[in-house]
Structure formats: structure tokens, C-alpha cells
Amino acid sequence: MKREIYDEDHEAFRASVKQFLDREVAPHLESYADGHGLDRDFWLAAGKQGFLALEIPDAFGGSEAGDYRFNAVLTEELAKVNMTLPSCVGIHADITVPYLVHLTNDEQKARWLPGCATGEIVTAIGMTEPGGGSDLANLRTTAVRDGDDWILNGSKTFITNGGSADLVLVAARTSPEKKAKGISLFAVDTTLDGFSVGRVLDKVGQDESDTAELAFDNVRVSNDDLVGPLDTGFISMMQFLPQERLGSAITNLAHAKQILEETVQYAKDRQAFGQPIGSFQNTQFLLADLVTRVDVTQAFVDQCVVAHTKQDLTPVDAAKAKWWTSQVQNDVLDHCVQVHGGYGYMNEYRVARAWRDARVTKIWAGSNEIMKMLIGRDLGL
Ligand SMILES: Cc1cc2nc3c(=O)[nH]c(=O)nc-3n(C[C@H](O)[C@H](O)[C@H](O)COP(=O)(O)OP(=O)(O)OC[C@H]3O[C@@H](n4cnc5c(N)ncnc54)[C@H](O)[C@@H]3O)c2cc1C
Known part of the structure; x- marks a missing residue:
């Protein structure tokens, strides 16, 4: 289309x-x-x-x-x-x-x-902690006022660009008694004393990224590094998450679409029983199904892009786009592996890496369960 x-x-x-x-x-x-x-x-x-x-x-x-x-x-x-x-x-x-x-x-x-x-x-952004990522309001990293500075203590995990970032936007608790209303954001220079990168994590996929653990051990951060007003970090994160989720949706779909196109070509080229595997009705029906799913999903994502360009994208539509595209992406890629047969399981084939790389999209940027929770709440449930 x-x-x-x-x-x-x-x-x-x-x-x-x-x-x-x-x-x-x-x-x-x-x-x-x-x-x-x-x-x-x-x-x-x-x-x-x-x-x-x-x-x-x-x-x-x-x-x-x-x-x-x-x-x-x-x-x-x-x-x-x-x-x-x-x-x-x-x-x-x-x-x-x-x-x-x-x-x-x-x-x-x-x-x-x-x-x-x-x-x-x-840059990197540090919201998730070892103790939990979905329940952001309960994060434990603290920032305690000391004269003109803040002293940061705590840890973050699964941080994209974490191994190499020069500046990390860190969510930290500044008012312990205020839960979600007691979180602030700090831009932390990664050369500061007390900041350290832990392990660069061994992931199932996305080998090209240095997703890492970060630790803050009495890191002295200037008040000039506070990003946004004190204690409004949680609200800011909620305001900026729809763009993160839309970006995630665009990525998920474009990634699946590309590998699907390559798989259609593979189905034309690969022979079994003396004919292209794409000529078997099962393969035709499967690829027709997948192409339809991708095209229909594209229509929704495009509408979200248009809405966001006009600053009209709702958090609920962003949540729908995020969870749905990650499901479509993972379903499509799993079928693409199957069409490639044994080659689909070999890391030297793009389809195999794509399948590994995609699994995380149902987990990050707010897990799909959390997306459905937001949508459910919007239904008044
Ligand atoms: C490769 C990778 C890169 C990442 N990059 C970043 C990054 O750059 N910055 C950052 O801050 N974070 C990052 N994350 C973290 C990611 O956002 C979290 O993993 C995600 O939010 C889930 O948090 P969690 O892993 O602590 O799981 P948990 O919160 O422990 O959840 C575990 C399971 O329980 C489910 N669950 C939790 N609460 C509920 C509920 N109320 N109802 C139903 N089900 C529920 C979840 O959906 C999930 O399935 C990254 C993660 C990965 C894997």
C-alpha cells in the first residue's frame, strides 16, 4: 500500500x-x-x-x-x-x-x-534498577542534598549505551516520602568520581550494543546538573515515554518488514522437491498472511507518526503501537526463520540474528503487559 x-x-x-x-x-x-x-x-x-x-x-x-x-x-x-x-x-x-x-x-x-x-x-538514560523496571515510582537510587551539590548512590541496569556514554540522565529519589512525586532527573557526567560501569551485559541478541550496569557510589553532582524542576522527574518520564514507545514501534515494524522482504526473495530462490518453496501453497498463504499483518500495522503506526508530528499522540495510542508492533515483529520473524529452514537458525544469516535481536521488544520501553495495563486503565477498568 x-x-x-x-x-x-x-x-x-x-x-x-x-x-x-x-x-x-x-x-x-x-x-x-x-x-x-x-x-x-x-x-x-x-x-x-x-x-x-x-x-x-x-x-x-x-x-x-x-x-x-x-x-x-x-x-x-x-x-x-x-x-x-x-x-x-x-x-x-x-x-x-x-x-x-x-x-x-x-x-x-x-x-x-x-x-x-x-x-x-x-548519552544514555538510567531508569531501570536491578530491583525493578516496570514499577518506576519505586526506584531506589537516591540523591541527597549537600550544600550546592547532590550525592548520588545506587545502581541501574540494562542501560543502552551504558558502557560508553559520556552523560547519563539518571532518575533518582530526592524526596523519600513522596514516592512518584519525589523523583528527579540528573545529567551525570560519567567521568565523575564514584561513577562506574559494571558489566557490559551478555545479551541474547543485539551484540552490537554495550548494554551495561551502572553504579553510583557517593557521586557528587552539582545542582546545575539537575534536569527540570526538583521532584518532577516521574512526570517528565511519563511525558517523554510516548515518543520512546513510538520510536520503538517504528523500529519494530521497519525491522520486521525488511526481513520479511528478504524472506519472500528467499522463498523464490530456494528449491525443494524440484520447485521454489514459495510455490507451495502453505508458503504462499503464510507470506500473504505476514505481509498483510505488516501492511495493516503500518497504517496504524503511520497515523501515530502523523499525530505525534502534530503533538497529538496520546500515551494510550503510543502504548498500543508499541505492544502490537513488537508482537507482530516477533511473530513475523519467527515465521521467517521457519521459511529459511536450517539456515534460519544460523547466526551467519540475517534472519537468525533479527529473530534474536527482536525478542527484547516485548520487554523494553515498558513491557507489553504494562502497555496493556495502560490501555485497560483508559477503558476505565
Ligand atoms: C536490552 C535492554 C535494553 C534496555 N535499555 C534500557 C535503558 O537504556 N534504560 C533503562 O532505564 N532501561 C532499559 N531497559 C530496561 C527495560 O525497560 C526493563 O527491562 C523493562 O521496563 C522491564 O523491567 P524489568 O526488567 O525490571 O522487569 P519487571 O518489572 O521485574 O517485570 C517482570 C515481568 O513482570 C511483568 N509485570 C510487572 N509488573 C506488572 C503488572 N503490574 N502487571 C502485569 N505484569 C507485570 C512485566 O511485564 C514482566 O513480564 C533495557 C532492557 C533491555 C533488556
Whole structure:
């Protein structure tokens, strides 16, 4: 089905992203996987192209596109390569940077945003803790006032870009008695004394990212590093999570769609019993089913992108897009593995890696159960 949401400016931007990925990223994909992380050259090259600065105002080194559809195009093209690129770039440019753009004063913007735009400052966001991620209001990392500073103690886990980030936006408890209304956000420079990266975690998939544990042992953070008003961190997270969930939905679908296209080609090329496996009615019906699921889902996600571009996306629609696309993605990829037969289980095949990479999408950015809880609440249940 022809998509109507993009115009020629978006498509020109898409072409520039594709060219960048072919030229500067494709040759290094295996080394990112071997090294368990994107290297700094990747970030600097992406920064040079302006891909990290779509949300950043002109005055602070960005392009301030002011049109979320450019973010969506970038996300789609990254997801066609693999799941890791949109996750790592998304956490930085689409998730953490917006907090720094919208919740900071000019001094903070000048300190952080130009580096975020060029890739000299890579960011991460630390919400999840070893004790729990779904129940954010109960987080245990503390920030205690000490003169003009705050002293941070606690730990975070599963943090994307955690092994290499220069700046981590950390959610910490500033008012113990106030539960959700006692959480604040701090931009923590990772060179500060007392900050340390624990293990870079051994994941089922997404080998190219350095998802890590972080520890804060009496880290002294200036009050100038408080992001947004004191004790409003939880509200801010709730405000910014719909964009994270929409980015996740765009990624999930673009990733599944790409692998499905490659699987259709495989079904045309692979022979069994003297004929292409795609000529068996079972394969035809299966692929027809999957293509339909992807196209119908695309219509909903596109509507969400249009709504978000007009700043109209509701948290409930973002939750629907997130859980549904991750389910579709995982179902589609599981079937794609099956169509590839034994090759589908070999890591040297893209489909196998895609299947491993995708499993997490039902868990992160708010698990699918939490998404359904939000939708259920909206039904008045
Ligand atoms: C690869 C990876 C990257 C990540 N990147 C980041 C990151 O950059 N920053 C960050 O802060 N976090 C990150 N996360 C964490 C992620 O957001 C959490 O894993 C997720 O929110 C779930 O939290 P949890 O793992 O503590 O599971 P739990 O909260 O312990 O949940 C366990 C299970 O219980 C279910 N459950 C919990 N509460 C309810 C309920 N009320 N009703 C029904 N079911 C419920 C959940 O759905 C889940 O199935 C990442 C995770 C992974 C795996």
C-alpha cells in the first residue's frame, strides 16, 4: 500500500541516510558486534551528517527539524540494517536529548547540546534498577542534598549505551516520602568520581550494543546538573515515554518488514522437491498472511507518526503501537526463520540474528503487559 505520510524532503533525507549507512556503517557491522558496542567513529560520523541533531535547536548546533517524520525516516532506515542501530541512536537522539532540550536552561543547553549533536557527547538514560523496571515510582537510587551539590548512590541496569556514554540522565529519589512525586532527573557526567560501569551485559541478541550496569557510589553532582524542576522527574518520564514507545514501534515494524522482504526473495530462490518453496501453497498463504499483518500495522503506526508530528499522540495510542508492533515483529520473524529452514537458525544469516535481536521488544520501553495495563486503565477498568 502506498504510504502518504512522507513528502520529497523526507525521501531526500531517507536517501542521504541510506547512503551514509552503506558507505560508513555497513563495512563495520561485524566489528561493532565483536566489540559489543558502536565505536566513537560511528557517533562522530552520524553527528557530522546531522542525524543526531534533529531535535536540537539551531542555536545549540542542531537542525531543529521540528517535524517528527524525519526522526521516523531515520529510525526506519537504521532498523532495516539491524535492531541495534535504531536502539542506540534512538536512546541518544530521540529519547535522552529531548529531555535535555525541553527541560534545561540555556547554560545547560550550551554545555550539553552541541556535543550531543556532533557525537562528542553520547548519552544514555538510567531508569531501570536491578530491583525493578516496570514499577518506576519505586526506584531506589537516591540523591541527597549537600550544600550546592547532590550525592548520588545506587545502581541501574540494562542501560543502552551504558558502557560508553559520556552523560547519563539518571532518575533518582530526592524526596523519600513522596514516592512518584519525589523523583528527579540528573545529567551525570560519567567521568565523575564514584561513577562506574559494571558489566557490559551478555545479551541474547543485539551484540552490537554495550548494554551495561551502572553504579553510583557517593557521586557528587552539582545542582546545575539537575534536569527540570526538583521532584518532577516521574512526570517528565511519563511525558517523554510516548515518543520512546513510538520510536520503538517504528523500529519494530521497519525491522520486521525488511526481513520479511528478504524472506519472500528467499522463498523464490530456494528449491525443494524440484520447485521454489514459495510455490507451495502453505508458503504462499503464510507470506500473504505476514505481509498483510505488516501492511495493516503500518497504517496504524503511520497515523501515530502523523499525530505525534502534530503533538497529538496520546500515551494510550503510543502504548498500543508499541505492544502490537513488537508482537507482530516477533511473530513475523519467527515465521521467517521457519521459511529459511536450517539456515534460519544460523547466526551467519540475517534472519537468525533479527529473530534474536527482536525478542527484547516485548520487554523494553515498558513491557507489553504494562502497555496493556495502560490501555485497560483508559477503558476505565
Ligand atoms: C536490552 C535492554 C535494553 C534496555 N535499555 C534500557 C535503558 O537504556 N534504560 C533503562 O532505564 N532501561 C532499559 N531497559 C530496561 C527495560 O525497560 C526493563 O527491562 C523493562 O521496563 C522491564 O523491567 P524489568 O526488567 O525490571 O522487569 P519487571 O518489572 O521485574 O517485570 C517482570 C515481568 O513482570 C511483568 N509485570 C510487572 N509488573 C506488572 C503488572 N503490574 N502487571 C502485569 N505484569 C507485570 C512485566 O511485564 C514482566 O513480564 C533495557 C532492557 C533491555 C533488556
